[in-house]
Amino acid sequence: MICTIDAAGRFIQVSASCRQVLGYNPEELKGCFTKDFIHPKDRSKTVEFFKYVSTGNTNTSFENCCIKKSKEEVSLSWSAVWSAEDKSFFCIERDATAQNAAAKEIHHRKELQQLLLAHGSDMMALLDENGNYLYVAGTSVKTLGYEPDQLIGVNALHLIHSEDVAQAQQALILIQQTREPVKLSDIRIKTVDGQWRWVEITVSNQLENPAIKAIFVSSQDITQRKRAQLQVTQSEQRFRSLFQNNPDLMLYQDEAGVILDANPAFLSFIKKPKEEVLNRPLYDFLPQEVVPIFKKKLEEAFAGSEVKFKADVNLKELGQKILSVVKVPLRIGHKVVGVHAVIKDITKIIQAQRTIEKQAQKLNAILESITDAFYTLDKNWNFTFINGECERVLQVNRQALLGKNLWSSFPPDITQQLYKPYQQAIETGETIHFEAYLNTYKSWFDIKVYPSEEGLSVYFQDVTQQVNSKEELEKLSLVARKITNGVVITDAQGLTEWVNEGFTHITGYTLSDIIGKKPGTILQGPETDPATIKRISNKIKTGKPFTDEILNYKKTGQQFWIHKEVTPILNERGEVIKFIAIQNDITERKKVAAEL
Incomplete structure (x- = not known):
């Protein structure tokens, strides 16, 4: 105006x-x-x-x-x-009416701010003398899921967990008897969806304060802190349970090595009650010769490192023991305040390992003594063992080859020959036996593949000479079949491998009659001269070609004389590997000579 x-x-x-x-x-x-x-x-x-x-x-x-x-x-x-x-x-x-009302509101808010500053809160509320909400504000209201208007007129006790109501009721009675604020710890308040959150509450009687005229309640949400405390408590309980019930020996030591705690397993191991163990150094229970190593490792643990070591300990009542010891530092902040020691009696385990190692050495010696080349593969085709003969034949370094893949370690001319039979052995679970010519080595190999749950075991040997001899024998057989003279081929021990039709015509014996047998045991009879038999045997032993005559018997039992030329077949080292004998029937010539 x-x-x-x-x-x-x-x-x-x-x-x-x-x-x-x-x-x-x-x-x-x-x-x-x-x-x-x-x-x-x-x-x-x-x-x-x-x-x-x-x-x-x-x-x-x-x-x-x-x-x-x-x-x-x-x-x-x-x-x-x-x-x-x-x-x-x-x-x-x-x-100035609105301005004065605003000033009063400011004064009222200042009073509330002073209370909030004094008590600090996530949620502030005003209650009437019966505990009903008159006013609600703060971030925790949203945390609880309520709109402020939903709480006006609601009794605060209805939101408190039944186990915490008595504590809250006592606080409301107490604040009417004193002007001092009352604090409530660990109170559970229900959220709008029925869950519970932990709060810490301060209650102040402001009923006589003309600016407030209500019971002032400030609440701080401590749910996260409470959960963390519960987790710590549970963790401590779990650790304590683990400590007490662990079958391993467990100790807690200070920097001087004094035992501050020991679990029942340790007490049982040393056969002493707890009161005789606590507040004594661990070294009192150890032989003097191992005390220095235990002290040194304790110092390392207190320096902040986790320490692991083994110790052979001669305990008088328990005998020789092998102990595995782990020392774990316990830190508070940056300082190590103690060390947990976990001690395991591994005597039986070490003894078992040593037994296994000895058995492995024996097995390795056996595998090394195998005259065949030998190697093993796992299911991923990686080499797991290679014996010395395999190393020699394949001209490889076995240490470099172990753990490597078969298919990537050799050229295609080798892997292409091996893949199909090896895969067949894996798929069928049956032993596979085959011969293969490996161009890289210019050699023939006799290969046996044995499948197992672990992979494959492979035995092989160089049979190039045998294959070549067989080919030569086959060529010779083609020639020998066409002649009327008897032809016998034996191995180095004189066992029959092949005879021609001429031999059958002369003696009446077929290959099936004589194969695998010494011809003399079949053909010689009662009147065969022992001296002649001995003479021929000695000539065979010389490994040189020779000729001789001997009286033999046909399959029919009829006597006949033969003249035979025996030629030894030698390998590259000059060793006899076969004999070829060509026989002529000289019975008629012997009769004519006898008549003269």
Whole structure:
């Protein structure tokens, strides 16, 4: 409202906004004294204000209480300037009601802020004396899932877990007996979806505080902290259970090696009660010769390292033991405050390992003694064992080849020959026996493949000479079949491998009759000269070609004389590998000679 007032205090001009401020029309106010519209309690203060302004001062913060046409009181804020020329005051008045209400609200909030600063919270609430919510605010309201309006009028005890209600009720009774705040720890409050969150609550009686007039409650959500505490507690319980029930020997030691705790397994091992073990150095229970190593390893653990070692310990009552020891430092911050020791009696395990190692050495010796070349493959075709003969024949370094893949370790001319039979052995689970010519080695190999759950075992030998001899024998056989003389081929021991049709015609014996047998045992009879038999035997032993005559018997039992030429077949080393004997029937010549 804008107006001019003369020196006597009468309204001269008044703006139309006076209707909103005082409820009067401008015409109703013109010529009227201002004091008639001012509350009696503020009239003298208002007179002093105008006197102060008339001396040339300005003041925009003056406030007084006026009476509206409706007889309601209204607070007005005045700004006034004195015009000496016009002998009047130029004034602007504003309704200060909203401003004063805001000031009260600010004061109220300051009071609440002071309480929040004093107690700190995620959720702040005001309760009436019966514990019903009057006001709720804070981040935890959203955490609980409620809208603030949902809680107004609800009794706070209805949200508290039944096991925690008694504690909350006691707090409400206590705060009415004292002005000191009451703190409640570990209270569970129900969320909108029926879950529970842990809070820490401070309750303060502000019923007598005119700015509050309620019970002030500040709550801090400690769910994460509580869960962490529960996890720590559970972890400690699990560790304690593990410590107490572990079959391994477990200790907790300080830096001097003193035993601060020992589990039942350790006590049982050394056959002593706990009271005789605690607060004594571990070294009291060890023979002197191993004490230095245990001290050294304890120092390493206290330096921050996890330590593992084995020790042969001669315990008087228990005998010689092999112990596996692990020392784990326990840190608090950056400092090692103790060491957990886990001790395992591995005597039987080590003894078993040594037995296995000896057996493995024996097995290795056996495999090395095999005259055939030998190697094993796992299911991924990787070499797991190669004996010395295999290394020699294949001209490889077995240490470099172990663990390598068969198919990537040899050229295609070898792998292409081996893949199909090897794969067949894996798929069928049956032993595969075959011969293969490997061009890389310019040799024939006799190969036996044995499948197992682990992979394949392969035995092989170079049979190039045998194959060549066989080919030569086949060529010779083609020739021998065409002659009428008897032809016998034996191995180095004199066992028959082949005879021709001429032999059958002369003796009556077929190949099936004589194969695998010495010809002499079949053909010689009662009147065969023993001296001749011995002479021929000696000639055979020389490994040189020879001729001789001997009396033999046909299959029919008829006697006949033969002249035979025996030629030994030698290998590259000059060793006899076969004999070829060509026989001529000289019976008629012997008869003619006898008649003469």
